[in-house]
Amino acid sequence: MPALRHSPIDDAWQAIDACEGFRSIAIDAMGGDFGPLVVVEGVHIAMSQLSNNRLHGVRFLFFGDKPQIETELAKYPKLSAISLINHTSVIVTNEMNPIDALRHKDDSNLGLAIAAVADGTAHAVVSAANTGAYVTLAKVILGTLPGIDRPAIPGMMPNKNGMSVVLDLGANLECSSERLIQFALMGEVLAKALFNKSSPTVGLLNVGTEEMKGHAVVQQTGQKLHLIDKKTQEDPDLDRFSFHGFVEGTDIFRGVTDVIVTDGFSGNIALKSIEGAALFFFELIKKSATESLWNKFIALLMRPILKNVKKTIDPRLYNGAVFLGLKKIAVKSHGGADPFGFAKAVCVAINMVQSNFSDDIEKRLQLVSKIQ
Amino acid sequence: MPALRHSPIDDAWQAIDACEGFRSIAIDAMGGDFGPLVVVEGVHIAMSQLSNNRLHGVRFLFFGDKPQIETELAKYPKLSAISLINHTSVIVTNEMNPIDALRHKDDSNLGLAIAAVADGTAHAVVSAANTGAYVTLAKVILGTLPGIDRPAIPGMMPNKNGMSVVLDLGANLECSSERLIQFALMGEVLAKALFNKSSPTVGLLNVGTEEMKGHAVVQQTGQKLHLIDKKTQEDPDLDRFSFHGFVEGTDIFRGVTDVIVTDGFSGNIALKSIEGAALFFFELIKKSATESLWNKFIALLMRPILKNVKKTIDPRLYNGAVFLGLKKIAVKSHGGADPFGFAKAVCVAINMVQSNFSDDIEKRLQLVSKIQ
Numbered sequence: 001m002p003a004l005r006h007s008p009i010d011d012a013w014q015a016i017d018a019c020e021g022f023r024s025i026a027i028d029a030m031g032g033d034f035g036p037l038v039v040v041e042g043v044h045i046a047m048s049q050l051s052n053n054r055l056h057g058v059r060f061l062f063f064g065d066k067p068q069i070e071t072e073l074a075k076y077p078k079l080s081a082i083s084l085i086n087h088t089s090v091i092v093t094n095e096m097n098p099i100d101a102l103r104h105k106d107d108s109n110l111g112l113a114i115a116a117v118a119d120g121t122a123h124a125v126v127s128a129a130n131t132g133a134y135v136t137l138a139k140v141i142l143g144t145l146p147g148i149d150r151p152a153i154p155g156m157m158p159n160k161n162g163m164s165v166v167l168d169l170g171a172n173l174e175c176s177s178e179r180l181i182q183f184a185l186m187g188e189v190l191a192k193a194l195f196n197k198s199s200p201t202v203g204l205l206n207v208g209t210e211e212m213k214g215h216a217v218v219q220q221t222g223q224k225l226h227l228i229d230k231k232t233q234e235d236p237d238l239d240r241f242s243f244h245g246f247v248e249g250t251d252i253f254r255g256v257t258d259v260i261v262t263d264g265f266s267g268n269i270a271l272k273s274i275e276g277a278a279l280f281f282f283e284l285i286k287k288s289a290t291e292s293l294w295n296k297f298i299a300l301l302m303r304p305i306l307k308n309v310k311k312t313i314d315p316r317l318y319n320g321a322v323f324l325g326l327k328k329i330a331v332k333s334h335g336g337a338d339p340f341g342f343a344k345a346v347c348v349a350i351n352m353v354q355s356n357f358s359d360d361i362e363k364r365l366q367l368v369s370k371i372q
Numbered sequence: 373m374p375a376l377r378h379s380p381i382d383d384a385w386q387a388i389d390a391c392e393g394f395r396s397i398a399i400d401a402m403g404g405d406f407g408p409l410v411v412v413e414g415v416h417i418a419m420s421q422l423s424n425n426r427l428h429g430v431r432f433l434f435f436g437d438k439p440q441i442e443t444e445l446a447k448y449p450k451l452s453a454i455s456l457i458n459h460t461s462v463i464v465t466n467e468m469n470p471i472d473a474l475r476h477k478d479d480s481n482l483g484l485a486i487a488a489v490a491d492g493t494a495h496a497v498v499s500a501a502n503t504g505a506y507v508t509l510a511k512v513i514l515g516t517l518p519g520i521d522r523p524a525i526p527g528m529m530p531n532k533n534g535m536s537v538v539l540d541l542g543a544n545l546e547c548s549s550e551r552l553i554q555f556a557l558m559g560e561v562l563a564k565a566l567f568n569k570s571s572p573t574v575g576l577l578n579v580g581t582e583e584m585k586g587h588a589v590v591q592q593t594g595q596k597l598h599l600i601d602k603k604t605q606e607d608p609d610l611d612r613f614s615f616h617g618f619v620e621g622t623d624i625f626r627g628v629t630d631v632i633v634t635d636g637f638s639g640n641i642a643l644k645s646i647e648g649a650a651l652f653f654f655e656l657i658k659k660s661a662t663e664s665l666w667n668k669f670i671a672l673l674m675r676p677i678l679k680n681v682k683k684t685i686d687p688r689l690y691n692g693a694v695f696l697g698l699k700k701i702a703v704k705s706h707g708g709a710d711p712f713g714f715a716k717a718v719c720v721a722i723n724m725v726q727s728n729f730s731d732d733i734e735k736r737l738q739l740v741s742k743i744q
Contacts, residue, residue, distance in 0.1 A: 158652075159652070160652070160655070173579065173586065173587040174587050205641060207545065207636070207637060207640040207641070214545065214637075215545040215546050215637065248640075248641075248644050249640070249641045249642070249643065249644025249645035249646075249647065249648055250644045250645070250647055250648035250651070251648070252645055252648055253648040253649060253651065253652035254648065262641070264579070265579060265586075265587065265638060266637060266638050266641045268579040268620075268621070269577060269579070269620075269621045269634070269638045269641065269642050270621070270641050270642060270645040271621065272620050272621025272622045273621035273622075273624055273642040273645050273646050273649075274621075274645050274646065274648075274649045275621065275622050276621055276622035276623070276624055276625040276626065276646075277625060277645075277646045277649040277650060278649060278653070279622070279625065280530075280531070280532070280625035281649075281650070281653050281681065281685075283532070284680070284681040284684055284685070285677060285678075285681055288677045288680040288681060289677055291680075295676075295677060298670075298673045298674055298676075298677060299677070301670045301673060301674070302670055302673070302674045302677070304667075304670075305657060305660045305661055305667060305670060305671070305674070306657075308656070308660040308663075309653065309656040309657055309660060312656055313652075313653075313656070
């Protein structure tokens with residue numbers, strides 16, 4: 001990463017590089033709707049949420065407008081002590097399209113934050129930049145794993161039993177069977193790292209759970225995933241890949257499986273429909289709660305209960321999507337995330353760095369060759 | 373319909389046939405989870421919900437096991453007076469697959485109820501039979517409109533401003549641009565008949581609202597629908613086809629458009645995800661409401677508010693899907709519908725019969741040729 005080497009903080013960087021035990025997280029300070037104000041406080045909250053044990057050896061490398069970042073960091077001396085700033089002359093804004101962002105891959109906040117991971121200075125990057133620009137730069141700078149054309153973007157959904165990983169929510173709108181299988185394998189490894197489960201279950205989203213349901217691609221994918229499951233059971237060196245079979249839309253919330261696999265088109269539509277349903281539901285309650293004075297009174301009393309419900313489905317809790325299929329770790333925060341939400345994305349990155357995530361994914365993807 | 377002509381109620385049928393003003397609704401009395409018990413009470417509720425004006429000239433023709441239907445009809449003398457029963461020797465059960473159902477198209481409750489519409493004895497058929505068997509028989513017996521291979525199944529969704537039609541929720545899992553355009557045109561006519569709007573708006577479900585979003589089929593469909601909109605504006609003889617453009621999952625509940633068009637795969641997943649989300653919310657509230665004695669007390673108080681919310685999203689309110697693309701009118705009730713739900717499906721059928729639904733659909737579909 002030559003750009004960094006010319007900065008006045010060379011010595012500090014080199015000191016970090018030299019320290020084997022350190023785990024550095026590159027933070028794009030300028031991404032998202034609010035820039036350093038939210039990002040820096042978010043990292044501070046993440047710090048306070050992590051145990052000393054998990055925080056040990058973690059360092060943060062901020063990329064963006066130095067004066068702004070310094071102003072924010074000054075509020076949090078403890079964070080400041082384990083942070084470094086790399087000033088970048090160009091800022092990738094939220095509105096910047098992927099092509100313009102690519103043009104500035106060598107001199108922008110986002111480009112240099114990702115490059116820090118590519119050259120090993122950092123172990124993961126977190127940004128709230130717009131998805132198009134981020135995924136394009138990450139793909140170009142970090143590279144994809146063998147057989148992966150485009151990274152997948154997973155989402156997290158609450159359910160009866162906890163959480164599940166749903167993918168793809170990204171740009172893979174039309175998926176071949178091969179791609180859906182990759183999603184299944186990568187999603188399983190992610191669930192393993194996030195939920196600390198030895199053998200998370202995987203379901204394939206379909207219009208019904210019966211074996212004859214669905215179109216040709218889903219049918220074929222289901223058959224192949226059953227085969228992969230069987231292969232892992234026969235091989236004592238492999239962890240079991242637990243394929244549950246087809247799941248329906250209703251099963252997402254039943255917590256039937258830890259991972260739910262679908263193409264980017266259906267995934268996006270499912271997620272946004274659910275988001276819309278949640279908003280509608282709260283609006284209906286609000287509307288009904290203002291219909292009479294008595295209802296207004298009850299509405300006041302029921303606030304804590306609704307707050308509890310909101311807490312479970314709070315999207316901030318599920319912030320932090322790891323791009324799947326890249327050679328290194330890049331985590332995307334929602335652009336509109338508040339500090340609490342950004343903190344979750346930072347925690348996801350630290351979680352990933354401290355697991356064998358990238359190696360595990362590569363190993364899992366090799367399973368594909370076993371069914372051909 | 374020769375089978376009917378041999379029955380002992382020939383004279384009555386002929387009397388009905390002779391009376392031009394009559395509108396007969398064929399009712400499959402045996403469909404659904406509960407058979408005549410729910411079906412007959414459902415028709416009775418529909419009767420009581422319709423104004424005298426709308427009920428004028430309406431007759432019901434029940435198909436199935438005569439003794440069972442008679443027992444139920446005996447409870448409702450007013451309904452009995454405007455009903456006829458056609459006993460069928462074979463009953464198509466809920467579990468019967470389409471192939472077996474087809475084998476009995478000439479001697480079963482479902483087959484003969486549909487045939488009554490085909491030969492003009494009835495003007496619409498309502499059944500709660502399983503979708504596969506029903507849609508297959510309806511397609512074979514009633515036939516599809518020119519250019520339609522398989523009927524589409526629309527669903528109704530509540531939203532901020534009222535209701536919208538979402539289609540396809542049926543068996544058209546993978547859709548060409550041509551098919552999506554047919555859905556758009558037929559959905560618009562349905563919305564016109566159901567919502568009594570002169571120019572309902574139509575949206576195409578996509579992963580974003582921007583023009584460059586989506587895969588090739590969605591892109592192409594969007595462009596063609598814009599063209600159709602333009603053509604209808606240029607031709608003073610045509611009602612405007614109001615194409616809004618792309619809509620997202622969140623827009624379903626915002627009531628952005630009256631009609632939302634998508635393929636059967638995404639449609640099914642959106643609908644079931646929403647269904648799952650709604651159940652999950654109520655469960656979360658229930659769970660939180662039992663956490664303390666105080667919460668239990670509040671839960672009691674908030675019941676009326678939640679009841680209000682449930683009333684808006686009550687799926688029974690939206691029961692009654694008209695198969696789109698058939699030459700005549702066939703309405704599907706949910707198999708698990710209670711009498712109130714079945715009544716809604718009957719009302720939809722009467723609504724359709726009293727509008728120019730079938731003619732309007734044929735006219736609208738002719739628009740496709742204008743953009744080629």
